[in-house]
Amino acid sequence: MISSIEIKNYKLIERLSLEKLQRLTVVGGKNGCGKSSLLESIFLMFDRMNPHLTMRGLMWRGLGNIPVDPEYVWAPIFHKFNLGADISVKSQYKGKEKGVSLKVVNNAKRSITAPSNLSPFGAPISNVQSSIPQSALSIEFTENKKPVETSKLFLDSSGMNLDIQSSIGKPTIATYFPSRQPSNPVEDAERLGHLEINNQSEQVVEILRDVIPEIKSITAVRLGANSIIYADVGGERKTPISSLGEGVSRLLSVALGIAACKDGIVLIDEIENGLHYSVHSAVWRGIAKASEKFNCQVICTTHSQEFLSAANSAMKEIECTEFCYVRLSKTNGCTTGKYFDREMLDLALDTEIEVR
Numbered sequence: 001m002i003s004s005i006e007i008k009n010y011k012l013i014e015r016l017s018l019e020k021l022q023r024l025t026v027v028g029g030k031n032g033c034g035k036s037s038l039l040e041s042i043f044l045m046f047d048r049m050n051p052h053l054t055m056r057g058l059m060w061r062g063l064g065n066i067p068v069d070p071e072y073v074w075a076p077i078f079h080k081f082n083l084g085a086d087i088s089v090k091s092q093y094k095g096k097e098k099g100v101s102l103k104v105v106n107n108a109k110r111s112i113t114a115p116s117n118l119s120p121f122g123a124p125i126s127n128v129q130s131s132i133p134q135s136a137l138s139i140e141f142t143e144n145k146k147p148v149e150t151s152k153l154f155l156d157s158s159g160m161n162l163d164i165q166s167s168i169g170k171p172t173i174a175t176y177f178p179s180r181q182p183s184n185p186v187e188d189a190e191r192l193g194h195l196e197i198n199n200q201s202e203q204v205v206e207i208l209r210d211v212i213p214e215i216k217s218i219t220a221v222r223l224g225a226n227s228i229i230y231a232d233v234g235g236e237r238k239t240p241i242s243s244l245g246e247g248v249s250r251l252l253s254v255a256l257g258i259a260a261c262k263d264g265i266v267l268i269d270e271i272e273n274g275l276h277y278s279v280h281s282a283v284w285r286g287i288a289k290a291s292e293k294f295n296c297q298v299i300c301t302t303h304s305q306e307f308l309s310a311a312n313s314a315m316k317e318i319e320c321t322e323f324c325y326v327r328l329s330k331t332n333g334c335t336t337g338k339y340f341d342r343e344m345l346d347l348a349l350d351t352e353i354e355v356r
Contacts, residue, residue, distance in 0.1 A: 001094065001297045002042065002265065008088040009079040010044070011037035011057075016335045022324040023291055025299045026271075026311055027337075028356050029328035034335050035301040036060075038328070039176060039267040041089045042299065044077075045100045046174035046265065048139050051153060051162035060178040068155050074104060074137055093172075099142045108136035108152055141168075173264035175257040179273060179301075183253040185242065189220040189227035191256040196220070203293060204255045207286030211251060211279045212244060218252075247274035251283060258290040258298065266291075268300035272307040280310030281317075288320050305356055312345050327355055 004019040012034040027035050040057055047053050054073055058066065066072045075081040083104045090099035134154060141149035150165040195201040201218065208215050208231075216232040218241065229252065230238035242249050250273060257266050275283060291298050302308055308325065315323040325340040340348060340355065348355050 002091045002299075004092045005038075005042065006088075006090045007038065007041045009082070009085040010041045010087050010089065011077055011079065012330075013037050013041070013335050014079050014333060016328075016337065018326060018337045018339075020324065020339055020341075021299070021326075023297050023322035024288060024311075024315070024320065025297075025323075026308060026325045027299065027301045027328060028303070028308065028325065030330075030356075033328040033330045035328055036179070036269050039269055039299065039301060042091075042265065043174055043176040043267055044102075045089050045091065045098070045141075046172050048100050048141055048149070049151065049162065049164070049167070051160045054137070054153070055160070060176075060181060062180060068159065070104065070135055070137075070155060073155060073160070077102075097142075097144050101140050101142075103138050105136050105138045105152070108134060108138070108154070136163075143168075173261045175261050175264070175266050177250075177254060177257065177266070177268045177271075179270035182246075183242075183249040185228055185249075186226045188241075188249075188253050188256050189229050191260045192218065192220045192229055193227070195256070195259055200259065203290065204252070204259060207255045207283075207290060208248065208252060210282035210286055212248060245274070247276065247279070250274050251286075255286065255290055258287070258296045259294055261296045262294045263296070265297045265299065268298065270302065271300040272302050272304040275307075277304075277306045277310070280304075280307050281314045284311045284314035285318060288314065288318055288323075303356060308345075308356070309349055312342065312349060315342055316346070325355070 001023055003021055005021065006017045007013050008015050012032065016034065016038070027038060029035055044053060047056070054077055057077055070083065075083055078087060079085060086101055086103040088099065088101045090097060137153040139151045139153060140147050148168050152163045152165070154161050154163060192201060192204070195204065205215060205218055208218070212233070214233040216234065218229055218231045220227045221230050229241040231241050231244065232238050241252055254266070254268060272280070287298055321342065323342050325345045327338045327340070329336055329338070345355070
């Protein structure tokens with residue numbers, strides 16, 4: 001679990017330091033204060049070995065086809081598009097200081113290896129390596145301030161290519177749910193399939209049942225090349241889960257994401273999207289239960305006072321102490337976070353103090 005984080009020069013955040021984060025952490029604040037940037041910076045730390053790590057962030061913000069150029073692909077993730085200001089994300093994670101840094105390197109050398117082959121006469125030809133200098137995005141991952149993983153992301157006519165110099169293996173599992181992106185039914189069906197193999201799908205059904213009591217079961221059905229999740233709601237035939245509404249689909253995706261991120265982290269932007277206020281408390285009870293069951297940290301953002309109040313009420317009801325709220329604000333370009341534990345948030349909400 002991430003207990004603290006320090007971010008420098010990432011998107012809307014020039015500098016931000018947060019402490020005492022909990023297993024269930026809600027982040028609020030006005031538009032433009034850096035809520036989404038906070039979630040994306042955390043995901044960046046765990047998605048560092050993905051050659052599309054910069055493009056993902058652009059697509060989440062609605063940017064699709066763009067020129068393959070550092071000014072368009074890399075600059076948007078740097079604060080004020082300043083490619084000269086290195087990005088740094090540091091955290092306390094499971095008792096260790098872990099961090100990732102990104103910087104643009106000019107004249108970086110990329111190794112190009114010619115494949116082994118045989119000459120026409122049958123004699124082996126050795127591999128030949130050459131170094132081509134070009135711009136690259138250097139990515140360094142550290143543990144307790146010691147570099148343990150390094151790579152360089154190159155841009156060329158074929159797209160982006162990740163040149164890995166050293167690696168510590170598979171990183172912690174993390175899943176990010178952007179506010180703009182709809183649920184991915186194929187990905188959801190695959191996650192449900194893994195749960196069904198391990199007889200764990202009923203735990204997800206229980207979460208959905210708090211919102212739609214008629215749901216008896218869900219199953220992944222293969223139709224053509226893809227699988228789709230269907231729900232048994234008591235009719236003559238099963239119903240596609242998408243037919244039950246955007247909110248149910250999103251809640252299912254979140255529940256499946258938590259189950260798939262055992263011992264990992266789930267990040268959710270504008271978690272209340274598509275959910276009616278009447279089910280907010282039930283949603284939070286389900287998230288709390290799933291995060292505890294699968295030992296998964298959930299960090300989410302919200303603009304909704306109703307959703308925040310429901311979270312606070314649900315945590316009191318189930319006596320969950322691993323919960324906090326952080327309100328981000330920006331003054332003269334400086335981003336800060338005000339911390340509320342459950343008791344502080346309860347007092348603020350009771351006295352009608354504006355905390356969004």
